[in-house]
Amino acid sequence: xxxxxxxxxxxxxxxxxxxxxxxxxxxxxxxxxxxxxxxxxxxxxxxxxxxxxxxxxxxxxxxxxxxxxxxxxxxxxxxxxxxxxxxxxxxxxxxxxxxxxxxxxxxxxxxxxxxxxxxxxxxxxxxxxxxxxxxxxxxxxxxxxxxxxxxxxxxxxxxxxxxxxxxxxxxxxxxxxxxxxxxxxxxxxxxxxxxxxxxxxxxxxxxxxxxxxxxxxxxxxxxxxxxxxxxxxxxxxxxxxxxxxxxxxxxxxxxxxxxxxxxxxxxxxxxxxxxxxxxxxxxxxxxxxxxxxxxxxxxxxxxxxxxxxxxxxxxxxxxxxxxxxxxxxxxxxxxxxxxxxxxxxxxxxxxxxxxxxxxxxxxxxxxxxxxxxxxxxxxxxxxxxxxxxxxxxxxxxxxxxxxxxxxxxxxxxxxxxxxxxxxxxxxxxxxxxxxxxxxxxxxxxxxxxxxxxxxxx
Amino acid sequence: xxxxxxxxxxxxxxxxxxxxxxxxxxxxxxxxxxxxxxxxxxxxxxxxxxxxxxxxxxxxxxxxxxxxxxxxxxxxxxxxxxxxxxxxxxxxxxxxxxxxxxxxxxxxxxxxxxxxxxxxxxxxxxxxxxxxxxxxxxxxxxxxxxxxxxxxxxxxxxxxxxxxxxxxxxxxxxxxxxxxxxxxxxxxxxxxxxxxxxxxxxxxxxxxxxxxxxxxxxxxxxxxxxxxxxxxxxxxxxxxxxxxxxxxxxxxxxxxxxxxxxxxxxxxxxxxxxxxxxxxxxxxxxxxxxxx
Numbered sequence: 222x223x224x225x226x227x228x229x230x231x232x233x234x235x236x237x238x239x240x241x242x243x244x245x246x247x248x249x250x251x252x253x254x255x256x257x258x259x260x261x262x263x264x265x266x267x268x269x270x271x272x273x274x275x276x277x278x279x280x281x282x283x284x285x286x287x288x289x290x291x292x293x294x295x296x297x298x299x300x301x302x303x304x305x306x307x308x309x310x311x312x313x314x315x316x317x318x319x320x321x322x323x324x325x326x327x328x329x330x331x332x333x334x335x336x337x338x339x340x341x342x343x344x345x346x347x348x349x350x351x352x353x354x355x356x357x358x359x360x361x362x363x364x365x366x367x368x369x370x371x372x373x374x375x376x377x378x379x380x381x382x383x384x385x386x387x388x389x390x391x392x393x394x395x396x397x398x399x400x401x402x403x404x405x406x407x408x409x410x411x412x413x414x415x416x417x418x419x420x421x422x423x424x425x426x427x428x429x430x431x432x433x434x435x436x437x438x439x440x441x442x443x444x445x446x447x448x449x450x451x452x453x454x455x456x457x458x459x460x461x462x463x464x465x466x467x468x469x470x471x472x473x474x475x476x477x478x479x480x481x482x483x484x485x486x487x488x489x490x491x492x493x494x495x496x497x498x499x500x501x502x503x504x505x506x507x508x509x510x511x512x513x514x515x516x517x518x519x520x521x522x523x524x525x526x527x528x529x530x531x532x533x534x535x536x537x538x539x540x541x542x543x544x545x546x547x548x549x550x551x552x553x554x555x556x557x558x559x560x561x562x563x564x565x566x567x568x569x570x571x572x573x574x575x576x577x578x579x580x581x582x583x584x585x586x587x588x589x590x591x592x593x594x595x596x597x598x599x600x601x602x603x604x605x606x607x608x609x610x611x612x613x614x615x616x617x618x619x620x621x622x623x624x625x626x627x628x629x630x631x632x633x634x635x636x637x638x639x640x641x642x643x644x645x646x647x648x649x650x651x652x653x654x655x656x657x658x659x660x661x662x663x664x665x666x667x668x669x670x671x672x673x674x675x676x677x678x
Numbered sequence: 679x680x681x682x683x684x685x686x687x688x689x690x691x692x693x694x695x696x697x698x699x700x701x702x703x704x705x706x707x708x709x710x711x712x713x714x715x716x717x718x719x720x721x722x723x724x725x726x727x728x729x730x731x732x733x734x735x736x737x738x739x740x741x742x743x744x745x746x747x748x749x750x751x752x753x754x755x756x757x758x759x760x761x762x763x764x765x766x767x768x769x770x771x772x773x774x775x776x777x778x779x780x781x782x783x784x785x786x787x788x789x790x791x792x793x794x795x796x797x798x799x800x801x802x803x804x805x806x807x808x809x810x811x812x813x814x815x816x817x818x819x820x821x822x823x824x825x826x827x828x829x830x831x832x833x834x835x836x837x838x839x840x841x842x843x844x845x846x847x848x849x850x851x852x853x854x855x856x857x858x859x860x861x862x863x864x865x866x867x868x869x870x871x872x873x874x875x876x877x878x879x880x881x882x883x884x885x886x887x888x889x890x891x892x893x894x895x896x897x898x899x900x901x902x903x904x905x906x907x908x909x910x911x912x913x914x915x916x917x918x919x920x921x922x923x924x925x926x927x928x929x930x931x932x933x934x935x936x937x938x939x940x941x942x943x944x945x946x947x948x949x950x951x952x953x954x955x956x957x958x959x960x961x962x963x964x965x966x967x968x969x970x
Contacts, residue, residue: 253910256901257769257779257861258891261924262911267900 225298225641233293237286244282281661288654295647300386308627309388310338311377315397316361317344317368319608321425327358329396329422337387339380343373349380368403370395370619374411381415381628382636390627393419398426399616400608409618417628418621427608436599439473440466440490446579449586449595462599466490468500482601483570490579491531498531502574504549504563505532517561517577519553519597524590532576534560553577553598562598571602682827687785688792690953696793696960698758698853699880699942724748758880759802759816760794761851762787763844764830765858765886766807768904771835772888778948779888783857784830785952786884786959790855791826793960802851803829804844808837811844816851838905842866849874855882855959860932862905868935875940882959883936885945891925892947894918 224230251267314330316323334340340350340357344366350357373395381391393415397403412419437460438447444466462484465473469487477485489499498507508531516525534551552573553562562575575598585591611619727736727747735749764787770780791801800816803826812833814825840863841856848854854874860867860883871881894901896914903909913921929945936943946955 251900252898253900253902254898255772255774255904256891256894256913257772257859257888257904258921258925259901259903259909259911259913260861261928262901262913262921263917265912265917267910267912 223300224294225300227297229293229296230290233289233296236293237289240285240289241282244278244285278665281658281665284654284658284661288651288658291647291651291654295644295651298641299643299647300641301643305386306337306388308390308392309384310334311341311380311384311391311393312338313341313343313347313370313373313377313393313395313397314358314361315344315368315373315395315399315403315424316342316364317366317397317403318364319368319398319400319403319426320363321398321427323361323363325424326396327361329424330358331355333394333396333422337384339377339384341373341376341380343370343376344368345372347373347376349376351380368397368400369405370397370399370403371405371407371411374408374415378411378414379636381633385630385633385635388630390629391417391633392627393417394422395419395619396422396424398424399611399619400426401611401615402608404611404615404619412619415628416632418626419619420626421616421620426610435460436462436464438464438466440464444490444579445581445586446488446490446595449579449592450599461601462486464488464599469502477570477572478567481569484573484599484602485570486573486575486599488573488575488577488579488598501532501576504535504565505574505576506535507531508533514555514557516556517553517594518556519562519594522590522594522597524585524588524594526580526585526591528555529578530555530559530561530576531578534563553594564602566602573598682784682788682830687789687952688823691789691793691956692796694793694796694957694960695962696760696790696797696799697962699962721750723751725751757799757818758794758797758853759800759851760791760853760855761802761804761813761816761848762790762826762855762857763804763806763841763848764833765841765856765860765862766805766833766835767838767862768808768836769838769859769861770886772904773890777835778890779859779886780835782946782948782950782952782955783884783886784833786886786946786955787855787857788823788827788830789952789956790959792823793956794853795823799853801826802848804848805829805833806839806841806844807833807835808839810839811847813844813847838862840866842870845870845874849877849879851879853880853882855884857884857886859886859888864932868939871936871941872939881939881941883941883943884955884959885929885932885943886948887929887945888948890948892922894921 310333312330312333314326320326334354340354341347344364377393461482464486466488473485477483491499511529511531514528514530516523517528549563549565551560552564555561561577562573564571564573579586725748727749731749737748737750740746740748764783770783771777772779794801800818801822802814802816804811804813814829842863875881899912899914900910901913933943944959
């Protein structure tokens with residue numbers, strides 16, 4: 222057993238010695254009671270009994286010494302050192318939306334993890350698992366959150382600090398598809414804090430990280446929106462984004478529910494001067510009187526133009542009666558904050574309604590801002606950016622050289638504050654000693670008095 | 679204080695008379711015998727005329743019969759201004775939990791005042807506590823006893839102010855009752871009493887003693903004087919006998935000194951009913967006792 226701050230223990234020992242010395246030197250002040258006629262009592266000096274040492278006194282002294290030593294030992298931070306292994310692993314396991322099959326990740330992690338290793342589960346945030354690792358792996362499922370390798374690396378570094386005394390060398394392993402969205406600007410600087418190489422175990426990424434997004438438009442051949450989207454195609458065989466400019470059909474509904482990540486965008490061609498108000502989904506209602514709005518915003522894309530606002534989102538009559546498997550969110554707003562486009566998310570796909578009229582006249586659809594705005598409305602479900610694989614160079618920089626894959630424990634910074642399991646027990650023992658001392662002191666409250674010359678007391 | 683506020687004490691002492699112990703020298707009309715050269719029909723004796731006597735008081739009929747020039751002495755009734763001086767020092771707040779000494783002292787003071795007022799005597803009260811002396815001068819009007827009761831209820835025994843200066847300020851009273859444990863300035867007080875007795879005042883001493891002072895409980899090994907924290911003495915079963923003997927000797931000595939000074943001395947213990955103490959003090963037959 223070692224102590225992180227042995228000075229406290231030495232100090233406690235010194236205080237204990239002083240308490241013992243004082244206990245035998247200092248005479249106790251006896252308890253007094255008022256008596257107006259005290260002057261008639263024999264004029265004898267009052268002093269405490271010091272010749273005989275009672276058992277209760279010794280018990281009280283013992284409890285006090287133990288109390289001081291327990292507090293001193295707790296402050297000294299005793300460390301129980303477990304037997305040191307050759308290698309300890311910190312396995313960073315991806316649980317973000319980039320993972321195609323969580324079972325593959327779990328299998329890879331199981332093959333790496335052993336007793337005493339640390340598991341770091343990460344998506345947007347990371348959590349370190351040191352106990353019941355198998356349970357955590359078993360409960361791993363598909364997620365919608367974006368993965369952040371930076372947060373996982375930070376958690377892994379902390380776990381490494383706490384494990385530096387458990388093994389001679391440490392290894393950090395990353396089990397992840399390592400798509401580009403998981404590597405951010407902070408990844409390289411955080412990665413540089415790990416002195417060794419990272420062992421990368423790639424797993425299969427989700428399908429939309431490898432396929433090209435294909436957008437089709439169901440509408441007139443001279444639809445101005447085609448110019449904005451730079452797409453002249455009608456329905457494609459393998460499209461993932463379908464923009465419907467006319468009326469929705471059963472085929473559209475079947476299509477959107479028939480594939481992973483499909484986006485059906487209902488962007489009716491109406492709403493402009495000379496055209497009737499188009500048919501709207503149940504969540505939307507035509508405005509009693511159309512008005513003009515000066516701008517529309519989707520994410521960070523802003524288009525400033527006089528738009529005719531012909532529809533408005535209905536207020537939910539009863540939120541509890543809403544369809545449980547749908548989640549509606551606003552993806553574009555007018556400049557006054559009112560919704561201009563919404564998205565309803567299904568389990569595997571989503572349906573968007575855009576009530577921004579596309580004028581047939583003018584050059585609005587040719588402006589880059591409008592193209593950017595339109596592209597925002599055709600993004601994958603949930604507003605996420607498309608998954609793309611990281612470049613080989615980026616992954617190589619992330620992994621580092623193979624020679625120094627194992628990191629000696631001496632190169633790992635010790636933790637600034639390590640919770641020691643013995644400390645709470647020592648504080649508990651100190652409290653118990655304090656309570657015991659109070660009980661003993663209360664019982665021994667009646668001090669014995671011996672007159673100096675009384676002799677017979 | 680329940681005893682004071684309930685009115686039971688005043689009911690118990692109703693009808694008790696507290697006569698003067700000697701013929702009064704004068705004053706306003708009252709219930710006590712007074713020797714005055716006056717027009718009272720209660721003739722007592724003739725005295726030869728002396729220089730300074732009012733010539734109109736010469737009994738000319740006697741002169742005509744006997745040719746002796748004499749003035750007529752008549753016995754009149756006058757009142758006796760009475761003040762009760764109560765010791766409210768810290769030693770009276772004993773025992774700490776019950777304050778039995780202060781309870782008895784207050785009850786005795788109030789009862790004596792009520793008895794004196796019932797005899798048409800002006801009554802007043804002086805209380806000496808930590809803030810010094812507070813006095814209500816002797817009055818006969820209604821409500822005086824209520825004012826005395828209020829002052830007693832407002833008083834909390836504390837401090838160790840001397841009684842002698844307060845006693846010297848009561849020279850206007852012809853009868854003074856001192857209710858105290860006499861553990862303060864006993865010698866100075868006794869000296870003051872001697873002068874007052876020589877001056878014709880009636881002095882009563884009511885010595886309040888707590889039962890716990892006579893038989894201490896010995897709950898703690900050391901006792902301390904509440905008026906002097908530096909006075910700390912050990913007291914246990916072995917020392918109890920010495921303590922009790924010394925205390926008894928002091929009480930006997932105190933009683934003898936006060937009686938020798940011409941005062942009427944009574945001792946009362948805290949477990950004694952207040953009305954019994956009042957009757958004993960007011961009794962014209964008693965000359966004081968040392969009953970504990």
